[in-house]
Amino acid sequence: MNTQGRKTTPDAESTAGTDVGTFTGHKGLVHEEPLIFELDNPGVTGVDLEAAPAVASRLGGLKARTGIGLPGLSEPTVVRHYTRLSQKNFGIDSAMYPLGSCTMKHNPRLNEKLARLPGFGDIHPMQPQSTVQGALELIDQLAHWLKTLTGMPAVAMSPAAGAHGELCGLMAIRAALQARGEGNRTRVLVPESAHGTNPATAAFCGFTVDAIPAEANGRVSVEAVKAKLGPDVACIMLTNPNTCGLFEPQVKAIADAVHAAGGYFYCDGANYNAIVGRVRPADLGVDAMHINLHKTFSTPHGGGGPGSGPVVLSDALAPYAPLPYVVHGADGFRLVEHAGEVEGDAQPFGRLKAFHGQMGMFVRALAYIMSHGADGLRQASSDAVLNANYVKARLQDLMSVPFDGYCMHEALFDDRFLKDTGVTTLDFAKAMIDEGFHPMTMYFPLVVHGAFLIEPTETESKATLDQFIGAMRHLAGKAKASDAAHFLAAPRYTPRRRLDETAAARKPVLRWTPPAA
């Protein structure tokens, strides 16, 4: 996730190929696949349409467009093309994907099926509300469980992803401060270990960012926070469990100190999956926390979205939740869509998204919660933490651990164990690919050097973990035995070997263009 200490251009040593060569360039199941534009067969289409009624155009004098440049492809060509592309991809379905902080757990297929029911997938956001009562009830039910699980009194459902949820939380804080006449609180405290989205969101919301250093034990201390507090502090953005995979033991004391100084506590809930059913954020003094439904509640990551980031809110922030939201009236559920329809003490800060939120993700998340139930959710968190500690315990003699003690749902290592081996964290990650595993998150968090952040999740079996641990021990041993060449040439067995990121950024080619005639 970061370029710290990371090479972005292939080394000379790594260019020693393993390719014996085939006539076609294909290698068994892995095909060399051109771009769709290079498969163009003009005049062909993969969709048959009915004939358009013969009417005079009503384009207000505009000329109908021609020559867009889209390629012509038949359905079999398109199906084969995207099937081949899929075969060049790693997914959770393929193998263990221990990408720290990203929570790559199994995505249940029941949830896919249910999200596609016409009653959820084929309803329009602007239908009369009498025709979508089941959808509004579903949103209300999910909201209920998110509030109950976190112990928080309110939730804003519309944010589209975690970073969008952060924006929602900070806007609610800003609105609350302004309502108190304290709009002069413009400083946001963000620990160094935070996800990049935290400082980016604070800045995107008009705040200035003030970094809090991490302690030697990977935690944030109440003293360090107190030293930064002042009458201009709007809030702290604290990730808990934090990005080092550790629960912040002083979190409640930090929350109390921030509150005493007139600020709010925004909790980055990216790691909430470690504590569901075991700890309620409300009991830690949280004022706002986003929940990544695509992490904790297992909606698919889809190659980078769509996500969903509902934000639970304390009583102090609840009145400022954005439009629209669902209320339960005498004659069923109702969407409040405009400031003019607001009742009670609500003062929505605005609107974050065109419509009501990521309904497709809501269906999947509710199905996940119901499938696990009260016992399963707690067991899932427990197993996630157990799996991470097992990995940590089995690797700590060969790899280097920056922070002693038990971890939560992810195990953090640094690169001290690679000192003088000629192997970097990046090289190690590429060798893991050849072993059939997706690499861990590398070079994040920034507070340790050459970070390896490993999150196995609860959906990996002990047998898979043992194989993973075996592979990691094998590689750590190889690195220490000065077999750097093995790492520098990796990955060998992938559709592409190391890619030149420096060249890509120096002279960006961001689209296909037709070859010069």
Added chain:
Amino acid sequence: MRYLPLTEADRRDMLAAIGAPSVDALFGDVPAAAHLTQPIAGLAPHQGELQVERALSRLAARNVPAGSCPSFLGAGAYRHHVPASVDQLLTRGEFLTSYTPYQPEVTQGTLQYLFEFQTQVALITGMDVANASMYDGATACAEAVLMANRVTRRNRAVLSGGLHPHYRDVTATTTGVLGVELVTLPADPKGIEDLAAAIDDKTSCVVVQNPTLFGHIADLTPLAEACHAKGALLVVVVTEVVSLGLMPSPGSMGADIVVAEGQSIGNGLNFGGPYLGLFATRDKFVRQMPGRLCGETVDADGKRGFVLTLSTREQHIRREKATSNICTNSGLCALAFTMHLSLLGELGFTGLATLNHAKAVQLADKLAAAGVTVLNQGFFNEFTVQVKGDAAALVDTLAAEPILAGVPVSRLHPGQADLADLLLVAVTETTTEDDMDALVKALGGTL
């Protein structure tokens, strides 16, 4: 607990390897008072697929799917036919269960389709370059205003009265916290506003939707010239992306940034989300763009490959100096878009747009013949009709039939008496002649 592979014996063995007495001991950093000792209040124990499916199917059955009756709903979300192969391919686990392609050697599938997606978006908008997607059209619109401010170093944006009010509100919410000044023109149901007159030397951009909320379409070339004469950018918003198969591209009319809702291609209605924000611009502005970008490069063997690039604009590198805080975007929705548009191709995309327009003309003619007033001279696949009395009340009455007659303007522009009798009516290739006749009968009967 079908998703949890560990057995009790596994857990005991693992605790022994860790040297921990219990799982509870692993949670030792949690303050004593914060440990939950009771099960979640009111939540049943784990349930089988059958039970969960039964419960959620019951909720689904209480909704009226748009495809189950005549539907004329649009206003930023459109019901189109998505070829069966799109969803079949989309659910391949290698696409569905993959993460953001940070390790390019094992995510060439995702990266290549993003490169194809960026190219397709650039082609249909008539722009040089597009990003790998945003959350939806409205958030893309807000980001476009912020980008125009960065490019021009100005702080005042003019929003057309034909802009979807939700886009206006998301833009106001997002830019308001940064002190951006918005000049918002009043709702423009007749398509007669003079945007050029609102531009001055402090204007960073003009945001105009084409077709407008009310369905009007315009040649934006004069407006682009007016913008550029004052050093402002033209931001063009497209909420019905199928229109780009028939109407001149925003790029050809002089747009500097094009944002669109891409839901119409490849993606279902989904009650408003997840959707797909498209974002395209000129080459010269690429380093000011928000969002992820995929670029072409070569691998260690010299073979063509793809990577995420120009990430020094992004939050995970630049933190508080990033161009946006966006991280997760709409990757899978972008894949659905790309596959559907690949199936359509040049012939299919222009044919689909032509079919949508022709059917809309057919309905407008039928309505006019029945004595219903259509406000638009020109339109693509959506237009505004004037009904007798309150359009929202009429829509609610017809919902009982059920006919989903369209979106009453008052739901988007509430509290304006002069708009209360206006109804937005959208037509797509899914609309049949029987559907049209049902609407004509319903609306004609109200006169």
